[in-house]
Amino acid sequence: MALLASIIGVSQSGKTTIFKALTSTSEKKESKHQNISTIPIPDDRLNDLAKAFSSKKITPATLEFVDLPALKKDATAEEISDVLSQVKKADLFVHIVRCFENEFAPHPDGSLDPIRDINNLDFELIFADLNSVEKRIERTSKLAKSGDEKAKAVLNLMQKLKIFLESEKPLRLYQFTEEEKQLIMEMEFLSDKPVIYVGNLNEDSEKSLKLFEEVEKKAKEENTFAIKIFGKVEAELSELSDDEKKEFLSSYGLEKSGLERLLKVTFDKLDLMTFLTAGEKESRAWTIKKGTKAPQAGGKIHSDIERGFIRVEVYSYEDWVKCDRDEKKVKEKGLLRVEGRNYTIREGDICLFRFNV
Ligand SMILES: Nc1nc2c(ncn2[C@@H]2O[C@H](COP(=O)(O)OP(=O)(O)O)[C@@H](O)[C@H]2O)c(=O)[nH]1
């Protein structure tokens, strides 16, 4: 299942501009879902592997981005539920925060204030969750009164969450215990989703930089990431070749494109890492959570591998490079390891799974 990052932010913050810039080279879903795009994650190691293994195909790991349509004040129930369902599916929010001046596209609230904007959007998420919590309280009260232990525990938690939300704090800041996590498993909250802040700045603007500092501060308080993107510049850049892009960005002191930096913090925030498979058919990158054991990592490739897991033959990308990109040498030097079901896959592992079903 692909990971879904949803772009959120107040109106006129540059969501669509940034979405277009980020996804200019990737494929879009069918026309009804022009606002969803699958982004291949650039990984130089793949080209390297494909060359050495004469792979017919290169398949990078991907991330899906969705640019939510703006909801008008008079939106129909169907429109609202359509957007809500996309929001609920998200694994992560990329919150675009307006830090740019543009007299032709004024801020709907008449002034620039990133923290106000963040709080306003958070309020929407908090309000929706408060609604869910209240509904759940209503539904479990009776059962809890009749002595049902699980219902009692749920009710107790919901009452705590209600107080938390009423103090206008998003659930992502609530410290859930393991037990509490179990209790809310099947509930769909919005304000508990991880958030990354993207300041949308004008290049060469002191004011933009100042406003972005506020966003950075806020991100730090929440123990998350803030990156800056020159939305308009990147949108214009998306027409250029990679080399031209690099040159342009470096003239603004940025080494990597907004997309590259965004992918990096997304991986960090979601605790993700990559392992690799290589062969004549295909060289491919796979995304897993850090700490994933070999059978479950194999399960990403095919459920049979997890079910019938025997062992994994593995060496690191670095070792392979040190051995002149020659698997034979890797073996000769004893750097190819045979690992069992308790092995935790590491970043850049090149894996061959053995299984039997
Ligand atoms: N000056 C400037 N204008 C921008 C920037 N990003 C977006 N805009 C403009 O702001 C307006 C709103 O952008 P849009 O992407 O549609 O915002 P959305 O409502 O959040 O999707 C458009 O006129 C954009 O051209 C930026 O970085 N700098």
Ligand SMILES: [Mg+2]
């Ligand atoms: Mg838009």
